[in-house]
Amino acid sequence: MRVIRLRRPGTSVVHRLPAGPKLATLAIIAIALSAFPHDAGSIAVTLAAVAGLFLLAGQSPRVLAAEVWRLRWLVLVLGLALWIFVTPQVAWINTGRVVALILLASLVTITTPMGDLLAVLRRMLGPLRRWIDVDAVAMTVSLTIAMIPVVAGFAGDTADAQRARGVRLGVRAVVPLLVRTLRHADDVGDALAARGLV
Known part of the structure; x- marks a missing residue:
């Protein structure tokens, strides 16, 4: 099982940055990448900036x-x-957009405790408490952010396994990926239930 705890403790400026600004930055960049036109140069700059953020966070090139x-x-x-x-x-352009967003989600997960993400999301959703289950929504959003790099890793592992068996990649490759993802979701759910979080 691939554990969801991807955080790498550290003392970098990115680690010390509160979870709120990190989530706001992620949301702003996601909107900017999705809503505005880009050229090849701007995507290259974006990817370089994301790589720079990893280095700023004290993460090695490896x-x-x-x-x-x-x-x-x-x-x-x-x-x-x-x-x-x-x-x-x-x-x-479009592949670069997707890669940049996934890498940014990974960086947020690497440098931010899950508890901090949950606390920020609860505060943001507080005014809606009369209409929605704030705790459930906050947990869902934080887990979604954390699961993006995990599922991406599953996709790579699944493709490698199928190639090793000589299986041609195609639509059927989605099935083992879906099974593995659902199995992981069950494991995460069991872990959360054991800790009394759901």
């Missing part, structure tokens, strides 16, 4: 390389499809 390596199949499948059916520039 950690960054490992995070990127986990996304290799996503990059290959998405990038190749866009390259073939649209244009190489569109492939670079």
Whole structure:
């Protein structure tokens, strides 16, 4: 089982930054990458900035390389499809957007305790307490952020396993990925229940 606890303790400026600004930055960058047009140069700058944030957080190039390596199949499948059916520039821009966001979500998970994320989300959702279960929504959002890099890693592992068996990659590759992801979700649910969090 791949554990969800991805945090790497440290004393960097990114580690010391409160969870609120980190989540706000992640949301702003996600909106900016999604809502505004970009060219190849701006995506290259964005990816370089994300790499710089990893270094600023005291993470070695090896950690960054490992995070990127986990996304290799996503990059290959998405990038190749866009390259073939649209244009190489569109492939670079859109694949770069996705990779940048996943890496940023990984960095938030690496440098922020889950409890801090939950506390910030609870405060943000506090005014809606009359209409929604704030604790449940906060837990869902924080787990979603943490699960993004985990599922990306599952995708890479699944593709590697199928290639090792000589299985051709295709739509059926989604099935073992889905099974593994659901199994992991069950394990996480059991762990949360054992700690009295659900």
